[in-house]
Amino acid sequence: MSTEAATGGLNEYITHHLTHNVVKLGTGFHLDTWLVSLVLGLLFVLWFGLKARKATAGVPSKGQAFVEIIVEFVDGQVKDTFHGDRRSVTPLALTIFMWIVFMNTMDLIPLDLPGWLVHTVAGAETAHHTYWRLVPTADLNTTLALSVSVFFILIGHALAAKGGFGFGKELLTAPFHAHGPLAFVLAPVNLFMNIIEWLVKPVSLAMRLFGNMYGGELVFMLIAGLLAGWVTFVPGIIANTAWAIFHILIILLQAFIFMILTVVYIAGAREGH
Amino acid sequence: MNINLTFFGQMISFGILVWFTMKFIWPPLNAAIESRQKTIADGLAAAERARQELKDADSRVADEIRKAREEATQIVERANQQYNQIVDKAKVDAIAEGARQKAVAQAEIDSLSHQAREVLRQQVAALAVSGAEKILKREIDQARHRDLLDALAKEI
Numbered sequence: 001m002s003t004e005a006a007t008g009g010l011n012e013y014i015t016h017h018l019t020h021n022v023v024k025l026g027t028g029f030h031l032d033t034w035l036v037s038l039v040l041g042l043l044f045v046l047w048f049g050l051k052a053r054k055a056t057a058g059v060p061s062k063g064q065a066f067v068e069i070i071v072e073f074v075d076g077q078v079k080d081t082f083h084g085d086r087r088s089v090t091p092l093a094l095t096i097f098m099w100i101v102f103m104n105t106m107d108l109i110p111l112d113l114p115g116w117l118v119h120t121v122a123g124a125e126t127a128h129h130t131y132w133r134l135v136p137t138a139d140l141n142t143t144l145a146l147s148v149s150v151f152f153i154l155i156g157h158a159l160a161a162k163g164g165f166g167f168g169k170e171l172l173t174a175p176f177h178a179h180g181p182l183a184f185v186l187a188p189v190n191l192f193m194n195i196i197e198w199l200v201k202p203v204s205l206a207m208r209l210f211g212n213m214y215g216g217e218l219v220f221m222l223i224a225g226l227l228a229g230w231v232t233f234v235p236g237i238i239a240n241t242a243w244a245i246f247h248i249l250i251i252l253l254q255a256f257i258f259m260i261l262t263v264v265y266i267a268g269a270r271e272g273h
Numbered sequence: 274m275n276i277n278l279t280f281f282g283q284m285i286s287f288g289i290l291v292w293f294t295m296k297f298i299w300p301p302l303n304a305a306i307e308s309r310q311k312t313i314a315d316g317l318a319a320a321e322r323a324r325q326e327l328k329d330a331d332s333r334v335a336d337e338i339r340k341a342r343e344e345a346t347q348i349v350e351r352a353n354q355q356y357n358q359i360v361d362k363a364k365v366d367a368i369a370e371g372a373r374q375k376a377v378a379q380a381e382i383d384s385l386s387h388q389a390r391e392v393l394r395q396q397v398a399a400l401a402v403s404g405a406e407k408i409l410k411r412e413i414d415q416a417r418h419r420d421l422l423d424a425l426a427k428e429i
Contacts, residue, residue, distance in 0.1 A: 029275040033309035034282045041290045045298065052301040057308035064305075071302050099290060141276055145283030170315075
């Protein structure tokens with residue numbers, strides 16, 4: 001099926017597909033992750049932006065109706081979870097959801113299609129040295145960037161809702177409440193608990209999404225190994241199809257989970273203990 | 274898995290995307306959706322109102338029809354009564370008129386018969402006298418029986 005698998009075996013094939021296209025820039029820069037995610041993000045804002053610009057309150061076009069369904073779905077989820085001014089929360093949730101859906105969907109593009117394109121356009125030698133990973137969410141940089149941004153937004157919400165003093169006080173007095181001198185003893189414990197609680201949020205968000213997408217990508221690569229031999233070709237096709245269909249669920253589910261957890265965290269950050 | 278500069282690149286991308294969505298996508302779409310929701314809600318309310326009004330109008334119409342039917346029945350009843358009264362009155366009048374005319378005719382008949390009888394009596398008396406005269410003229414001398422004849426004439 002692929003030139004890499006034919007020459008170097010499954011191991012090399014997978015290693016090749018798991019190598020980023022790194023640009024020597026500072027500590028290194030994943031051009032593939034960054035470019036693919038940027039193009040997809042622009043695709044999203046272009047699509048929704050155009051529909052939003054032409055949006056009418058009257059009878060909507062099918063395109064507008066489709067966009068509105070997504071927006072209303074996200075807004076409905078936010079409304080159910082977060083009771084407050086949604087003007088900044090819903091756009092955040094919408095961006096997270098759509099961008100992650102778009103990036104996750106890259107998993108469904110045939111693994112060797114980019115390689116084949118490079119091979120066809122620039123020849124085998126260039127293809128052998130050009131690494132290109134298509135799924136930005138299977139790069140921890142992306143998921144962690146998202147979750148850390150969310151983390152800062154959470155802190156912003158907590159500060160906006162409680163003020164600097166209120167937030168600081170909560171860090172020291174919750175979850176263990178006490179009066180008198182005992183409160184001073186419990187303060188470091190509370191702070192420690194809160195720091196863990198706060199740090200767990202971005203890490204779990206990033207790891208969950210990354211793990212799912214990386215794992216999904218890896219399974220696709222293993223299945224692609226089946227396609228290399230004649231005997232395993234038909235089972236390979238079946239397995240590939242089955243996994244792809246199942247993966248559609250994961251794509252949407254993981255995007256949804258990331259979005260809804262963000263909203264839940266924001267709601268939690270605004271509420272007092 | 275190495276975290277490197279990509280991380281910051283992605284953060285910046287994400288920030289720009291969120292900003293764009295917040296600025297240019299969410300407000301117009303939300304405005305359109307909310308305004309349409311309002312239009313639909315107004316339309317539904319108007320439809321509900323119209324349905325209520327139609328129901329009221331229907332009940333009013335039914336009321337009017339019922340009243341009109343009652344009135345018509347009353348009118349027919351009254352007309353029937355009037356008709357009966359007129360017929361009765363005509364009957365009574367006719368009977369009275371007939372009786373009156375009969376009385377007039379009877380009176381006329383009575384008076385005529387009375388007159389006839391009077392005339393007849395006079396004529397019979399004259400005839401009797403003249404008959405007697407003829408008989409007596411032949412057998413009795415007028416001079417001789419004058420006193421008798423005078424007494425007879427007086428008697429008639």
